Amino acid sequence: MGLNAMRLPEDVRKLTITQLEQLAKELRQTIIETTARSGGHIGASLGTVELTLALHRVYNTPHDKLVWDIGHQAYAHKLLTGRLNSFSTIRQLGGISGFLKRRESPFDTWEAGHASTSLSAALGMATARDLTGQDYRVVAVIGDGALTAGMAWEALNQIGHLKTPMVVVVNDNSMSIAPNVGAFSRYLTDLRSAPAYHRLKQEVEGLLDGIPVFGSPIKRTVERLKDLVHFAMVAGNVFEELGFHYFGPVDGHSFDDLIPVLAHARDVQEPVVIHVITQKGKGYRPAEENPGVFHGPGPFEIDSGRFIKSSDAPSYSQVFSETLIQLAEKQSNIVAITAAMPDGTKLDKFAQAYPDRFFDVGIAEQHAATFAAGLALSGMRPVFAVYSTFLQRAYDQLVHDVCHQDLPVVFAVDRAGLVGSDGATHQGVFDVSFLRAIPNLEIAMGKDDAELRGLLAGALERPHPVAVRYPRGSGKGHSLSDPIMPIPWGRAEWSHQGKDLTLITFGPIYYTALAARDILESRGYSVGLVNARFVKPLDVDLLGKVAAKSALLMTVEEHVVAGGFGSAVNEWADGSHIATPIRNEGLPDEFIDHGPVSYFLNLYGLDTDGLVRKAESWITEMKTLAALRER
Ligand SMILES: Cc1ncc(C[n+]2csc(CCOP(=O)(O)OP(=O)(O)O)c2C)c(N)n1
Numbered sequence: 001m002g003l004n005a006m007r008l009p010e011d012v013r014k015l016t017i018t019q020l021e022q023l024a025k026e027l028r029q030t031i032i033e034t035t036a037r038s039g040g041h042i043g044a045s046l047g048t049v050e051l052t053l054a055l056h057r058v059y060n061t062p063h064d065k066l067v068w069d070i071g072h073q074a075y076a077h078k079l080l081t082g083r084l085n086s087f088s089t090i091r092q093l094g095g096i097s098g099f100l101k102r103r104e105s106p107f108d109t110w111e112a113g114h115a116s117t118s119l120s121a122a123l124g125m126a127t128a129r130d131l132t133g134q135d136y137r138v139v140a141v142i143g144d145g146a147l148t149a150g151m152a153w154e155a156l157n158q159i160g161h162l163k164t165p166m167v168v169v170v171n172d173n174s175m176s177i178a179p180n181v182g183a184f185s186r187y188l189t190d191l192r193s194a195p196a197y198h199r200l201k202q203e204v205e206g207l208l209d210g211i212p213v214f215g216s217p218i219k220r221t222v223e224r225l226k227d228l229v230h231f232a233m234v235a236g237n238v239f240e241e242l243g244f245h246y247f248g249p250v251d252g253h254s255f256d257d258l259i260p261v262l263a264h265a266r267d268v269q270e271p272v273v274i275h276v277i278t279q280k281g282k283g284y285r286p287a288e289e290n291p292g293v294f295h296g297p298g299p300f301e302i303d304s305g306r307f308i309k310s311s312d313a314p315s316y317s318q319v320f321s322e323t324l325i326q327l328a329e330k331q332s333n334i335v336a337i338t339a340a341m342p343d344g345t346k347l348d349k350f351a352q353a354y355p356d357r358f359f360d361v362g363i364a365e366q367h368a369a370t371f372a373a374g375l376a377l378s379g380m381r382p383v384f385a386v387y388s389t390f391l392q393r394a395y396d397q398l399v400h401d402v403c404h405q406d407l408p409v410v411f412a413v414d415r416a417g418l419v420g421s422d423g424a425t426h427q428g429v430f431d432v433s434f435l436r437a438i439p440n441l442e443i444a445m446g447k448d449d450a451e452l453r454g455l456l457a458g459a460l461e462r463p464h465p466v467a468v469r470y471p472r473g474s475g476k477g478h479s480l481s482d483p484i485m486p487i488p489w490g491r492a493e494w495s496h497q498g499k500d501l502t503l504i505t506f507g508p509i510y511y512t513a514l515a516a517r518d519i520l521e522s523r524g525y526s527v528g529l530v531n532a533r534f535v536k537p538l539d540v541d542l543l544g545k546v547a548a549k550s551a552l553l554m555t556v557e558e559h560v561v562a563g564g565f566g567s568a569v570n571e572w573a574d575g576s577h578i579a580t581p582i583r584n585e586g587l588p589d590e591f592i593d594h595g596p597v598s599y600f601l602n603l604y605g606l607d608t609d610g611l612v613r614k615a616e617s618w619i620t621e622m623k624t625l626a627a628l629r630e631r
Pocket of ligand 1: 044047070072073113114115142143144145146147171173175176177280339340341363365390393
């Protein structure tokens, strides 16, 4: 029975091992073909195909709760749970999400996108079950990368304490996006090859060799497994010390290994960790050979594994990293930090140039911020490159450890703005609001890549913490060998004067406003333009002059309006008794789903046409009102 012909996932529970293996092939083929067309998290999802089938076979989903960490590895789960026909729309506008969504399916018990939340959520579900006398089982799947985060350990700590019956599957492929790092990652590697656990594995294999199909022999298998489990427990490991039963390591691509262990663990009335070994990219050679690059690529050619590139200009992340390398040449106390994103932030290049001055701390944004604070108060100039969305996790560390002590840490806030196909959990559209509230922190965003370079250099001279934002994608293709253009700190650029209305922009949306201004001028309006560059300190001197010359002020940002750049302008105007009317253009107070950035900019009137429309109608409205008043 093929994938198309099945009632899923019920039918998975009836299949033989050979049929499951056939189904795994079909799932892989579908994942490869679809991600080749539209990009996506192919590597992690190819690695969990057998695990997904085995989980749906052993557990009575959706009655039993299956909780995936992040959700990027769950494409096979999506295909098995009602989204086979819509799978071709994944990550596209109006299509299904690249992560799990409760509104998409009752099998999606938990929504994420950020790492390391699954264990806390699963414990919540299991605790609610026990308090309300229900009977569902709870199983969480967490990667070895996600297991480097403090949050995961906070949950393990409580699960082991409460002794709540639930299963934690550790999906160990020894990769985060890049190779996993840290002492715990090394520990997992040791655990994989420890002789005691090897013996368990071999014995399970030996035991299962003689079993042709599943059915009654499984009972005997389980009995035997109990002995083996006991054997494994005697060996002792960190999970056992925390109060879990530890089963493993288990070959995550072998149904013969996976199914009996999962089935046994399911019925243990205490917390269990199953340590499953998988290969990222399994079944697609380019992804197996290059798992980092194939973590979440854009479209690619299946045969060659070559990427279909969209832009030749260096990305903002590249510009950031290359500039930091140049600055680090002259300033030996500059150090760079990433939380498991050396590729995405392009700090991998910095790591090659300065291996001793580069730190990948794992998925540990909170630690990264406080680690940077310690470095900064000891004479170093740390730069923590972090996506806007992941900086959210380090908020108390920002406030309490960095800004409260006014330590000169530079936060290179990458992917600031809309991000596109990763959708709601990844949009970088809140950071200005949450950063702006913190004393001592300075916040800047240039209009293009040349300004990013200048702002980064300037930030590293400041005696305060600074957040320098830049978006996903490429800038204007500014040459990286040109000298870095210095930017007067705290100064905006009043590029065009205008009497009817002035557009005050923050970030690269300046160029959209510039195009809008050209159109408005061609229609006879006098429109000014300001590139604000700084939210904090806000260039109030310049804004005061602009307000005196222009009848209307319109702030423009690719960020939520609530508390954003425009709010900073409003607060200044209110406090300084500026009478010039101000309107704030930006994103609405809602989570924005996946889809092309250009689509959402158009939808919210933040593209050229939208800004022209908004500015023109406001100018006309105000002129009409003024004319009426004069009559
Ligand atoms: C808090 C947070 N930081 C960073 C990321 C970016 N990220 C997405 S997947 C991933 C690697 C996860 O590794 P692992 O849990 O081992 O899963 P795998 O992809 O190897 O299956 C990272 C760092 C994230 N999603 N959330």
